[in-house]
Amino acid sequence: MVGNRPIRIAGCSGSTTDRRDAMRLLASNYENDPIDVFAGDWMSEGNMTVRAGSKINGQMDAYEPTFLEALEPALPCIAKYRIKVAVNAGASDTEKLHKVVQKMVKGRGLNLNVAWISGDEVLPQLLESQRRGESPFENICTGEILGDWKFEPMYAQAYLGGLGIAAAFEKGADIVVCGRVSDASPVIGAAYWWHKWNRSDVDKLANAFVAGHLSECSSYSTGGNFTGFQHLESLGWENIGFPIVEISNSGEVIVTKNAGSGGEVSVDTLTSQFLYEIQGPWYYNSDVTAILDNISFEHISANRIALRGVKGALPPPTTKVGITAKPLYQAEMHWFITGLDVHAKARMAETQVRILLGNHINNFAHLEFQILGSVPDNPTNQNAATVDLRIIAQARKAEDLAPAKFVRPCIDPIMCAYPGATPHLDLRQAFPKEVYEYYVTLIPQSKLLHRAHLQSGESIDIPPPSNTKTYPKQQPTQDVTANIRDLSSFGATVRAPLGTIVHARSGDKGSDCNVGFWVRYQDEYAWLQNLLSVQFMKDLLAEEYKGGRVERFEFPGLKAVHFLLRDHLDRGVSCTLSVDFLGKNCAEYLRCRQVDIPLVFIARGRI
Structure with a gap:
C-alpha cells in the first residue's frame, strides 16, 4: 500500500x-x-x-x-x-x-x-x-x-x-x-x-x-x-x-x-x-x-x-x-505579600535583602526581585489578595549561591520586614542548581x-542538498499595513481587553519571541491590520518592551498579523530569569491589555 x-x-x-x-x-x-x-x-x-x-x-x-x-x-x-x-x-x-x-x-x-x-x-x-x-x-x-x-x-x-x-x-x-x-x-x-x-x-x-x-x-x-x-x-x-x-x-x-x-x-x-x-x-x-x-x-x-x-x-x-555552554548556577527564594501597598512592601524587602547580601552581590551574574501577580480591588478571599515576591540569582560558581551567601540573607529580615511578611517554607529552589547558557x-x-x-550494521550516508538558496538574513517586515483605513471608520468603540474578540498565540525560539493574532471575520481583520502596527505593539507591550527590534508580517489567508520580538526572552528557556520561560504567556498578557474595540464586533460575542 x-x-x-x-x-x-x-x-x-x-x-x-x-x-x-x-x-x-x-x-x-x-x-x-x-x-x-x-x-x-x-x-x-x-x-x-x-x-x-x-x-x-x-x-x-x-x-x-x-x-x-x-x-x-x-x-x-x-x-x-x-x-x-x-x-x-x-x-x-x-x-x-x-x-x-x-x-x-x-x-x-x-x-x-x-x-x-x-x-x-x-x-x-x-x-x-x-x-x-x-x-x-x-x-x-x-x-x-x-x-x-x-x-x-x-x-x-x-x-x-x-x-x-x-x-x-x-x-x-x-x-x-x-x-x-x-x-x-x-x-x-x-x-x-x-x-x-x-x-x-x-x-x-x-x-x-x-x-x-x-x-x-x-x-x-x-x-x-x-x-x-x-x-x-x-x-x-x-x-x-x-x-x-x-x-x-x-x-x-x-x-x-x-x-x-x-x-x-x-x-x-x-x-x-x-x-x-x-x-x-x-x-x-x-x-x-x-x-x-x-x-x-x-x-x-x-x-x-x-x-x-x-x-x-x-x-x-x-x-x-x-x-550549550558550561553551566551557570541558579537559586531562587519566594516571599508572599498580601493586601495593600504591594510595591512599597516589595521595595522594603529588596532593600533589606540587598544590605544583607553585602559585597557578595558582586559575585552574582544576575539578580532580580520580581513581583508576580497583583491584588484586585476589594478582594473577597486572601489568596486573591496575595502576590509572590520572587528573588532569583545566577552565578558562575555554585559556592557563590551557597545557603550562607544567598538564602540566609534572603530570609533573615523576617523579623524586621513588611507587615505580614511570610517566606515560602519550601526552600528547595533556594539551593544552587545547574542552568546552561545557550547560543x-x-x-x-x-x-x-x-x-x-x-x-544489520550497515550505514547510509545522507549527503547535503546539492541545490540550495541563500536567503536574506532578515525576513520581510512591514511596520504598518498596506491596506490603510482610519480606525474611526469602524464605528463607535468600547474599551475592552484585546482578547475579547482576538485570538493569539506566542512561543519561543532562542531568545526571540513570536506572537500571532487572528480574528473571525474579514471586517475584523481589516481593523486588526490597521490597529496592530509595530509602534502599537511596542505600546501594547508597555513595560515588557525592552527596546528590541520588532518585525511584523500579515497572513491574509488566516486573517492574522504576526510579530517577531527579537531578543525578548532573556537568553531563552535554558537560563532565563523569567517565569514565562517558553514565551507562551506573552500572547495571554497582550490579550488582556485594553484597547478600543468597535461595538459592532463586540456585539457578535466573545471568542
Whole structure:
C-alpha cells in the first residue's frame, strides 16, 4: 500500500512531558482508525541543554526516558499492525537509546527492526571552522559573534532534516530513533519514503514540512493551548485528541484527529499551532523552505481541515545549531505579600535583602526581585489578595549561591520586614542548581555527517542538498499595513481587553519571541491590520518592551498579523530569569491589555 494512498501520520508526542499513553491508545485502535507512522517530538531547546550536560558529566543517560514509557506498552500493536515509528527522543545519546530499544523489542520477542540517526553532534566541526575563520557564527537572535560570547561551548547540536529517516524506512527499519532532527523532520521523512519523492519535489516537501509543524506539538492542533478553549469543555477537554496528518502523493494535506477523542481540529486550532514558533513568511528546514505568504486552511467537514497555499523553495545551505555552554548556577527564594501597598512592601524587602547580601552581590551574574501577580480591588478571599515576591540569582560558581551567601540573607529580615511578611517554607529552589547558557547560530549543511545506521550494521550516508538558496538574513517586515483605513471608520468603540474578540498565540525560539493574532471575520481583520502596527505593539507591550527590534508580517489567508520580538526572552528557556520561560504567556498578557474595540464586533460575542 505504500505510495498508493495518502500516508496517515499521528503526532503522538510534543514534549518530554506529554501524555505517555498516546502510542498505545492509537495503536490499539488501529482496526477502527489506522495509522501508518507515529511521529514524536521529545526535543526542545530546554532539554537540549540539560541532556548535553548529562552527556558531558556522565551522571545519567542523555536520551529521553519518557519515550520508553510511551513505546513499551504500544510495542505489541506496533508489531502486529506494522506501524512505523520515527522520534527525536535520542536527545544527546541516540546510539544508547537505540540499544535500549533493541533490547526492549528482543525482550518482548517481537520482530521489529530498529535504526538510529547520527550527525547532529557537531561541536568538533564548529570549533574547527571557528579556528579556521570560516564563519563568525553569528547568533541569529542577538547578532552576537561566537568569539565574543563570554561562555565556553561544551556541546553543539545541529538540526537535521528527514531524509535519514526516509532512508532507514526504505531499508526496512520499523523504528527510527534520532537526536536533534528538526521537529517536523519525522513527518517529512515518512512522507518522502512513503511516496518515493525526490529532493526536487519542493512543493510536496514544503507541504509535508508544514504538516509536520502542525502535528509536532501533538494536542496543540486539537485544542491544547488554544485561546478559544472555553467552548472545548462541551467537546471533551478532559480527553483532547492527537493530530493525524494525511499527506497525498501530490503533497495535499488534510489534518484530522484520532477517532473518539475530545477537543477539535478546526481552522482556529490549526491557525493557533501554525503561528506558534514561526519567524515570518519564510520557514526553513534542512530539506526545503516553505513559503507561507498565501497559506490558508479550508474546512472540509467536522474535524477535517485542508492545508492550502503553501509553496516550496530550495533549502538554505545552512542549518540551525544550538550550542550549550558550561553551566551557570541558579537559586531562587519566594516571599508572599498580601493586601495593600504591594510595591512599597516589595521595595522594603529588596532593600533589606540587598544590605544583607553585602559585597557578595558582586559575585552574582544576575539578580532580580520580581513581583508576580497583583491584588484586585476589594478582594473577597486572601489568596486573591496575595502576590509572590520572587528573588532569583545566577552565578558562575555554585559556592557563590551557597545557603550562607544567598538564602540566609534572603530570609533573615523576617523579623524586621513588611507587615505580614511570610517566606515560602519550601526552600528547595533556594539551593544552587545547574542552568546552561545557550547560543543559536547556523552551520553549513556540508559540515554535517548525516548518517542512518541500520540494525544489520550497515550505514547510509545522507549527503547535503546539492541545490540550495541563500536567503536574506532578515525576513520581510512591514511596520504598518498596506491596506490603510482610519480606525474611526469602524464605528463607535468600547474599551475592552484585546482578547475579547482576538485570538493569539506566542512561543519561543532562542531568545526571540513570536506572537500571532487572528480574528473571525474579514471586517475584523481589516481593523486588526490597521490597529496592530509595530509602534502599537511596542505600546501594547508597555513595560515588557525592552527596546528590541520588532518585525511584523500579515497572513491574509488566516486573517492574522504576526510579530517577531527579537531578543525578548532573556537568553531563552535554558537560563532565563523569567517565569514565562517558553514565551507562551506573552500572547495571554497582550490579550488582556485594553484597547478600543468597535461595538459592532463586540456585539457578535466573545471568542
